[in-house]
Amino acid sequence: MDTLDCILSRKSVRKYSDQQVSDEQIVTLLRAAMAAPTGKNVRPWEFVVVRDRAVLDSMAQELPYAKMLTQASVAIVICGDAEKSAYWYVDCSAATQNLLLAAENMGLGAVWTATYPYEDRMDVCKRYLNLPDNILSLCVVPIGYPAKPFVPMDKYDITKIHNEKY
Numbered sequence: 001m002d003t004l005d006c007i008l009s010r011k012s013v014r015k016y017s018d019q020q021v022s023d024e025q026i027v028t029l030l031r032a033a034m035a036a037p038t039g040k041n042v043r044p045w046e047f048v049v050v051r052d053r054a055v056l057d058s059m060a061q062e063l064p065y066a067k068m069l070t071q072a073s074v075a076i077v078i079c080g081d082a083e084k085s086a087y088w089y090v091d092c093s094a095a096t097q098n099l100l101l102a103a104e105n106m107g108l109g110a111v112w113t114a115t116y117p118y119e120d121r122m123d124v125c126k127r128y129l130n131l132p133d134n135i136l137s138l139c140v141v142p143i144g145y146p147a148k149p150f151v152p153m154d155k156y157d158i159t160k161i162h163n164e165k166y
Contacts, residue, residue, distance in 0.1 A: 017146065021073040044088040046081060059140065074144070079092070
């Protein structure tokens, strides 16, 4: 898929089929995430791959906008090491976007469900994933094959551009 087509086709997918995401696909998603830009090449990101059905279902019960975890084949929790960078969440956001675009390119569905900066949501990840104090969750990304076709939204908004030329 052409890069621009991939960017413009990306959508948030919240309903998944029973088809499983392979280990090879997970590695590809992680490689894409880790190819993101990072300030001073610090790479403060950490990733937790969650396949355990009980953990996914339990997290779905406690995370208000991640109910689709009950259907997802897998989730990747994107975290940052606060000891490595005060701006961990910026680098991890770029990694998350890369991961979402890779999922789109691979025909997978995914959605960014925020945990940062909400302490209650971050605590859910810390508890279920046994994260050390310096590793903070940015988001949980449920991943699976879309249960149905999803259409991307056209988010171009000329009112957000402060130059009459565009």
